[in-house]
Amino acid sequence: MTIASTTQLICFVVLSVTLVLGALGVVLLPNIVYSAFLLGGVFLSVAGLYLMLNASFVAAAQVLVYVGAVNVLILFAIMLVNKKENLAAIPGLGLRRLLSGAVCGGLFLLLIRVAFTTPWPLPGPAAVGEEATIRIGEHLFSDYLLPFELASVLLLMSMIGAIVLARRDVLSTDVITGELVDQGLIEKERTPLLLEKSPR
Amino acid sequence: MVTNTAPGLDLESSFEQALQGFGLSPGAAHLLWLPLPMVLVLVAAVVGVLVNVWLERKISAAVQQRIGPEYAGALGVLQPIADGLKLVFKEDIIPAKADGLLFTLGPVLVLIPVILSWLVVPFGQHLLISNVGIGIFLWISLSSIQPIGLLMSGYASNNKYSLLGGLRAAAQSISYEIPLALAVLAVVMMSNSLSTVDIVNQQSGSGILSWNIWRQPVGFVIFWICALAECERLPFDLPEAEEELVAGYQTEYSGMKFALFYLGSYINLVLSALLVSVLYLGGWGFPIPVEWLAGWLGQPIDAPLVQLITGSVGIVMTVLKAYLLVFLAILLRWTTPRVRIDQLLDLGWKFLLPIALVNLLITAALKLAFPGAFGG
Numbered sequence: 001m002t003i004a005s006t007t008q009l010i011c012f013v014v015l016s017v018t019l020v021l022g023a024l025g026v027v028l029l030p031n032i033v034y035s036a037f038l039l040g041g042v043f044l045s046v047a048g049l050y051l052m053l054n055a056s057f058v059a060a061a062q063v064l065v066y067v068g069a070v071n072v073l074i075l076f077a078i079m080l081v082n083k084k085e086n087l088a089a090i091p092g093l094g095l096r097r098l099l100s101g102a103v104c105g106g107l108f109l110l111l112i113r114v115a116f117t118t119p120w121p122l123p124g125p126a127a128v129g130e131e132a133t134i135r136i137g138e139h140l141f142s143d144y145l146l147p148f149e150l151a152s153v154l155l156l157m158s159m160i161g162a163i164v165l166a167r168r169d170v171l172s173t174d175v176i177t178g179e180l181v182d183q184g185l186i187e188k189e190r191t192p193l194l195l196e197k198s199p200r
Numbered sequence: 201m202v203t204n205t206a207p208g209l210d211l212e213s214s215f216e217q218a219l220q221g222f223g224l225s226p227g228a229a230h231l232l233w234l235p236l237p238m239v240l241v242l243v244a245a246v247v248g249v250l251v252n253v254w255l256e257r258k259i260s261a262a263v264q265q266r267i268g269p270e271y272a273g274a275l276g277v278l279q280p281i282a283d284g285l286k287l288v289f290k291e292d293i294i295p296a297k298a299d300g301l302l303f304t305l306g307p308v309l310v311l312i313p314v315i316l317s318w319l320v321v322p323f324g325q326h327l328l329i330s331n332v333g334i335g336i337f338l339w340i341s342l343s344s345i346q347p348i349g350l351l352m353s354g355y356a357s358n359n360k361y362s363l364l365g366g367l368r369a370a371a372q373s374i375s376y377e378i379p380l381a382l383a384v385l386a387v388v389m390m391s392n393s394l395s396t397v398d399i400v401n402q403q404s405g406s407g408i409l410s411w412n413i414w415r416q417p418v419g420f421v422i423f424w425i426c427a428l429a430e431c432e433r434l435p436f437d438l439p440e441a442e443e444e445l446v447a448g449y450q451t452e453y454s455g456m457k458f459a460l461f462y463l464g465s466y467i468n469l470v471l472s473a474l475l476v477s478v479l480y481l482g483g484w485g486f487p488i489p490v491e492w493l494a495g496w497l498g499q500p501i502d503a504p505l506v507q508l509i510t511g512s513v514g515i516v517m518t519v520l521k522a523y524l525l526v527f528l529a530i531l532l533r534w535t536t537p538r539v540r541i542d543q544l545l546d547l548g549w550k551f552l553l554p555i556a557l558v559n560l561l562i563t564a565a566l567k568l569a570f571p572g573a574f575g576g
């Protein structure tokens with residue numbers, strides 16, 4: 001075994017263990033903030049696995065999009081609404097856990113079976129290495145052009161939706177009920193600036 | 201894409217050949233070589249920070265008509281070391297109600313991506329740790345990890361000022377990353393490569409005239425503003441605005457953990473200045489190409505002595521350009537007022553982003569129209 005292959009093996013084992021343990025932590029930890037931070041760790045180790053497959057551009061994109069944008073937004077949302085209160089106990093929690101555990105276990109067994117019965121072509125296709133960036137660009141502008149554009153339209157739609165939900169004050173009708181809205185009055189009703197004093 | 205044909209010092213191969221001359225196997229020689237550039241760059245980064253801190257103290261003093269540090273060494277050059285020693289010996293406090301694990305992990309997560317980004321900073325044709333093909337993109341993606349560390353330390357401090365500071369840092373970092381990436385994209389489009397070495401080589405044609413700043417003046421300004429915002433320097437130091445937030449996410453930190461934030465922000469500033477010089481100011485290039493100078497002096501460019509001088513000039517030029525920008529950043533810090541958070545976000549989303557997009561489109565059009573001048 002050469003130094004390079006030993007290093008690769010060690011890296012693979014470390015990354016896989018972090019990935020599996022981190023993913024389990026994301027699902028099982030009761031504290032949602034820990035779960036969110038661990039999710040970042042999981043995304044990073046996935047990027048590490050891409051790096052080991054010689055896909056450095058995909059790895060960097062994974063870090064930029066999933067760690068830098070998705071995970072930061074998740075953390076943002078959690079921290080803005082984080083009220084430190086205990087959740088009310090749900091009836092039948094044990095049964096629910098058992099059921100979801102059984103579903104996950106079944107899915108896991110199914111995936112294991114697929115992984116062992118599929119004839120994987122070994123060794124896989126030759127790595128393109130640094131050429132990958134160019135290859136991805138060519139694909140995005142030829143055979144993947146339609147999915148790419150559809151994804152961008154989808155993102156645009158979700159962005160407009162988010163703006164509509166967030167900026168109801170610029171609309172004349174309520175998005176959900178369809179009634180005419182004078183947002184200024186409603187806001188005053190909900191959060192009165194001057195509390196009414198008790199009658200004298 | 202990576203071209204290694206251009207002349208220049210290749211320390212790696214000479215070092216490994218020397219070791220193999222002592223009877224070591226090529227693998228062992230490579231293994232001995234590997235840590236050397238990393239340690240060297242780490243030392244360079246820390247020394248850069250020390251110089252930076254000294255400059256900050258002296259220039260701020262000059263701006264405010266004070267003398268500044270004077271007693272620690274000549275002109276106070278040892279003051280940053282004294283600062284560092286003070287931080288080392290301070291008590292390391294974890295607040296009682298804080299989350300100890302996240303509180304410790306936060307500063308580490310802030311510092312590591314910044315140091316990793318030094319991987320792609322070139323000081324010469326072969327004078328960088330690794331000429332990875334994704335080069336500048338690696339820096340952009342690594343710098344997006346930083347806000348997680350800031351959010352982590354802001355949350356773990358269990359302090360409302362810290363949390364607000366962390367949230368502001370994350371919002372700021374996300375908003376300014378997009379125009380930053382678009383400005384970089386325009387440069388990348390002109391040099392047909394993400395590799396920092398190729399970006400510099402593309403600017404090395406005719407000295408100062410071929411630097412990207414003439415072809416990308418708008419991109420340069422956008423990049424510089426965004427880099428300042430990413431480094432949380434004034435006028436964009438909202439995450440630690442002391443009048444409103446005590447010290448933002450750093451409020452509860454002391455000792456070495458605080459030093460990690462401090463180090464991280466200054467390493468980031470030096471790194472940003474270096475990358476501005478790589479992207480827009482010709483990197484290690486001398487204002488007049490060294491090939492021309494060697495030709496006028498009648499020296500072959502491949503001669504060992506000429507190569508040594510070229511390499512040294514390259515390092516000096518890179519550092520000089522970077523510190524010129526650092527000087528500008530320090531002057532900006534001590535002469536401009538801070539923007540408000542809504543002004544900051546408005547500037548990022550409503551001004552810089554459209555301008556950066558227009559800049560990208562115009563660059564693409566110019567590249568199609570004048571492929572000679574805009575790297576067709």
